[in-house]
Amino acid sequence: MNEPHTAFVLPGEGKLLALDVGLARIGVAVCDPLRLAARPLALLVRRSRRDDFARLAQMVQAQEAVAVVCGLPLNMDGSESDQARTTRKWAGRLAQALRTLLGRPIPVILWDERLSSFAAQQIIAEQTSAMAEDAVAAAVILQDFLDASKRGAPIQDVILLPARPAAER
DSSP states (O other): OOOOOTTBOOOSSOEEEEEEEOSSEEEEEEEOTTOOOEEEEEEEEOOOHHHHHHHHHHHHHHHTEEEEEEEEOBOTTSOBOHHHHHHHHHHHHHHHHHHHHHSSOOOEEEEEOTTHHHHHHHHHHHOSSOOOHHHHHHHHHHHHHHHHHHTTOOBOOEEOOOOOOGGGO
16 A cells, blocks of 8 residues: 555656655655746744644645655665654655545655755855755755656656545545
8 A cells, every 4th residue: 555656657747746754843845837947935833743734635626736755764774763663654644644644545656855855055155045944955855856866767666556446534
């Protein structure tokens, strides 16, 4: 059910949300429908899983996002850390919650976020206005995903749940 799909292909157009998931906050970014550029959208202070998922579902719906890109905090050697395993489990629960709350499955793509916080700190240091680091980190994750997609990089780590049978709705 939560098995990664090989070479998943997104629809050609449509907004994507990106998440930088932390223990206390979730940075959220969005891109334009043509997927040219990512920008910070919001910073969610975590409350409860139920409330966090409800707020994220509202954002997916409001932005008309076709998928969610969730940063996966891998170790520098590419192996999965304890935090990466926790994030993977959380992303699976998010996919289930989005399907329930929105009535349709939304792909949740796990994307390597190594060095996104460092890149976000550099961007913030260059800006004249203060931005939430986690939201900028989410934008860095999303821009990296968009750039890799333009180069034809395959999407190999995605949680895509089937639509719920009519009897369960």
